[in-house]
Amino acid sequence: MRHELPGDLKAVWQNQPTGTPTMTLKLIRSKARELQAKTRRQLLGTLAGPLAAAFFYAFGIREFPRLQHVLHPLFAFALVWSLVGLYFLSRGMSSTVMPGDAGLSTGLEFCSREIERRHYLLRRVLLWSFGPVLLAIGTFILALAMIGSREGGLFPNGLPFLALVVVWIFGYFVMRLREQRELKREIDELNDLGTSDHG
Numbered sequence: 001m002r003h004e005l006p007g008d009l010k011a012v013w014q015n016q017p018t019g020t021p022t023m024t025l026k027l028i029r030s031k032a033r034e035l036q037a038k039t040r041r042q043l044l045g046t047l048a049g050p051l052a053a054a055f056f057y058a059f060g061i062r063e064f065p066r067l068q069h070v071l072h073p074l075f076a077f078a079l080v081w082s083l084v085g086l087y088f089l090s091r092g093m094s095s096t097v098m099p100g101d102a103g104l105s106t107g108l109e110f111c112s113r114e115i116e117r118r119h120y121l122l123r124r125v126l127l128w129s130f131g132p133v134l135l136a137i138g139t140f141i142l143a144l145a146m147i148g149s150r151e152g153g154l155f156p157n158g159l160p161f162l163a164l165v166v167v168w169i170f171g172y173f174v175m176r177l178r179e180q181r182e183l184k185r186e187i188d189e190l191n192d193l194g195t196s197d198h199g
Contacts, residue, residue: 025107028107028108028110028111029107031111031186031189031190032107032110032111032114035111035114035115035118035186036114038118039093039114039117039118039121042118042121042122042125043089043090043093043121046085046086046089046090046121046125046128046129047086048129048133049082049085049086049128049129049130049132049133050079050082050083050085050086050132052082052133052136053075053078053079053081053082053132053133053135053136054079056075056078056136056137056139056140057075057076057078057079057136059140060075060136060139060140060143061075063143064143064146064147067143067146067147070142070143070146071139071142071143074135074139074142075136075139077135078132078133078135078136078139079132079136081128081131081132081135082128082129082132082133082136084128085127085128085129085131085132086128088124088128089121089124089125089128089129092117092120093117093120093121108190111190112190115183115186115187115190118183119183122176122179122180122183126176130172134169137165140161141158141161141162141165144158144161145158
């Protein structure tokens with residue numbers, strides 16, 4: 001024999017929340033941790049700029065002692081530029097931890113801010129990290145050309161290094177495009193989570 005629920009109880013039963021918001025919140029928290037880890041890795045990657053500039057500086061001065069009057073200012077500028085770049089890249093990049101009791105909207109805002117931080121970093125890395133390294137490499141190539149002009153030309157001895165530089169520059173821009181696509185995918189995923197929350 002079936003027992004019908006009274007009207008009020010039936011309405012309460014039908015309006016009970018399902019497990020979807022809980023699942024969505026778990027996904028958002030997981031996404032927040034993933035985004036923070038990626039930002040930390042990218043910030044660590046910016047240390048490569050000063051290291052590369054310092055390497056070319058030391059190597060260039062050691063290999064081309066007769067050209068120090070030309071190389072010192074350029075290498076020094078590249079190194080200082082890359083060190084100043086570390087400051088500008090890390091400025092405003094301090095991260096907070098998503099509160100354990102954060103709701104869905106707070107979690108979505110937190111993830112959005114994390115994506116904005118990574119976008120900010122990607123926009124500035126070209127000027128403050130890639131630029132100084134390119135100057136250091138360009139200075140090294142200039143030294144090779146100046147020595148090569150005295151000893152019979154830059155080619156073929158400098159050709160492998162030049163080829164590596166071209167491949168590295170091409171690879172850098174391919175990587176940048178991939179990071180931009182990944183950011184767009186993460187924004188789309190976040191929008192989907194927000195839609196499922198409101199849906």
